[in-house]
Amino acid sequence: MADRLALPGFVNAHSHAFQRALRGRIEGGDFWAWREAMLDLARGLAPGHVRAEYAAVYGEMRAAGYTAVGEFHYVGFGEAEAALEAAREAGVELVLLFAAYARGGLDRFRQDSVGAYLEQVEALRDADGRVGVAPHSVRACPRDWLEEIGRYAELEGLVLHVHADEQPREIEECLAEHGVRPVELLAETGCLGPRTTVVHATHADERELDLLAEAGARVCLCPTTEANLGDGFPPLEGLLERKIPLCVGSDSNVRIDPLEELRELEGIARRQTLRRNVVPVADLLAAGASSGAKALGIDEWPGIEIDLGHPSLRGVSPAEAPAALVHGCGADVVTSSREG
Numbered sequence: 001m002a003d004r005l006a007l008p009g010f011v012n013a014h015s016h017a018f019q020r021a022l023r024g025r026i027e028g029g030d031f032w033a034w035r036e037a038m039l040d041l042a043r044g045l046a047p048g049h050v051r052a053e054y055a056a057v058y059g060e061m062r063a064a065g066y067t068a069v070g071e072f073h074y075v076g077f078g079e080a081e082a083a084l085e086a087a088r089e090a091g092v093e094l095v096l097l098f099a100a101y102a103r104g105g106l107d108r109f110r111q112d113s114v115g116a117y118l119e120q121v122e123a124l125r126d127a128d129g130r131v132g133v134a135p136h137s138v139r140a141c142p143r144d145w146l147e148e149i150g151r152y153a154e155l156e157g158l159v160l161h162v163h164a165d166e167q168p169r170e171i172e173e174c175l176a177e178h179g180v181r182p183v184e185l186l187a188e189t190g191c192l193g194p195r196t197t198v199v200h201a202t203h204a205d206e207r208e209l210d211l212l213a214e215a216g217a218r219v220c221l222c223p224t225t226e227a228n229l230g231d232g233f234p235p236l237e238g239l240l241e242r243k244i245p246l247c248v249g250s251d252s253n254v255r256i257d258p259l260e261e262l263r264e265l266e267g268i269a270r271r272q273t274l275r276r277n278v279v280p281v282a283d284l285l286a287a288g289a290s291s292g293a294k295a296l297g298i299d300e301w302p303g304i305e306i307d308l309g310h311p312s313l314r315g316v317s318p319a320e321a322p323a324a325l326v327h328g329c330g331a332d333v334v335t336s337s338r339e340g
């Protein structure tokens with residue numbers, strides 16, 4: 001139809017759906033204070049609640065144009081099954097990035113051993129879920145867990161997602177424990193390869209960026225969450241110079257709008273470089289769709305349609321629509337999803 005623009009669906013490569021409930025509740029306080037509130041919320045989750053709440057959050061994502069989601073899940077095994085059901089109900093392609101958690105956090109996050117963790121991964125795969133492995137972070141997983149999970153992911157051809165370099169304190173603790181920085185530890189333990197997505201990399205140094213590039217790994221940026229939590233600016237120039245593939249995630253779900261994530265990404269790059277058009281529109285849209293799909297290891301996901309008659313696009317020609325979308329629209333221009 002002439003008044004519709006068909007696009008690939010957006011891919012949300014990093015979500016913690018339960019954290020949607022925190023928006024507005026815990027402004028004030030630093031990252032670590034936010035984390036305490038997040039832990040309080042996580043304590044009260046149960047599968048029935050997850051099923052209902054996640055279905056609502058995934059429904060919002062679908063309406064905003066995200067048709068595939070990577071749920072980085074660390075709140076329990078029964079809740080993982082409930083998340084898969086919620087996604088089916090909402091009609092989003094879900095890849096469950098099931099987190100390994102050895103230490104810290106809450107009891108419900110943790111497995112007794114890396115063997116027990118991998119048994120849970122196998123059970124989810126047997127239950128027909130699309131699953132990736134996700135050592136939560138170098139905070140939560142010691143070296144031997146990382147080695148075992150890296151080996152398993154390689155053997156099984158699974159995607160591996162991991163948080164790294166989000167906060168300076170995590171890097172200081174990693175240096176104190178291992179004598180190397182988080183991405184260096186991931187490289188040493190076999191967790192860095194072409195199927196790896198490092199989430200955030202906010203404080204990655206030059207050496208860590210080199211390692212990401214050499215491994216062919218990908219970085220998932222979550223600009224609205226990183227802004228909300230005061231994480232810092234991602235090292236965009238260093239990432240772009242090295243051609244490290246980027247994708248985006250709504251992470252804490254303080255906002256659910258893929259266009260806003262992409263606009264923030266480019267906005268940060270412009271402020272940092274004092275240039276415009278740092279990431280061309282086509283590359284931004286690819287970061288929001290096909291690159292996210294690669295991060296999740298999926299080949300097919302539903303497409304979307306944009307309403308070219310929406311007031312935000314009034315007077316914009318179809319040829320200009322992609323740039324107008326990224327730079328001038330919110331997700332309410334997404335009119336429908338179509339089967340892709």
Ligand SMILES: [Zn+2]
Pocket residue numbers: 014016072163199251
């Ligand atoms: Zn996260």
